[in-house]
Amino acid sequence: MARVTGPSMVPxxxxxxxxxxxRLAPGDEVEPGDVVLARFPARPDLLVVKRVRNAVDGGHWVEGDNPLVTDDSRAFGVAVVVGRVVGRLWPRPGALGPQPPTGGPEV
Structure with missing residues (x-):
């Protein structure tokens, strides 16, 4: 279970x-669009919830759904995915909504 802090994945x-x-087991894959729990080698103390944009050499490029907040791969580079978010437990239990439209280029 993870508790979200901050606005980077709004809405x-x-x-x-x-x-x-x-938690990902060896051999498990994540796909672009998946919401994941990840760490950045450049910031090992930071555990984040982000959306996978692409697989890159040695990890994944992850970004928040809120383009105004940049505590993601745009700031820290390639991320190591720890686990895949299955759903929300609280306050509105259920699956996460679809990926919001993006205005920027794909990486």
Whole structure:
């Protein structure tokens, strides 16, 4: 389980949401569009909830759904995915909504 803090994934998840996360086993894959729990080698103390944009050499490029907040791969580079978000437990239990439209170029 992960607790969201901050606005980087608004509107998909909000600060205070509790998410159910399935830890990745060896060989598990994530796809572009998946919401994941990840770490950045450049910031090993930071554990983040982000959306996978692309697989890159040695990890994944992840970004928040809120383009105004840049605590993601745009600031810290390639991320190592720890787990895939399965759904929201609180305050609105259920699956996460679809990926919001983006205005910028794909990486």
């Amino acid at each position: 998909t998840v909000r600060s205070g949401d509790r998410l159910l996360v399935r």
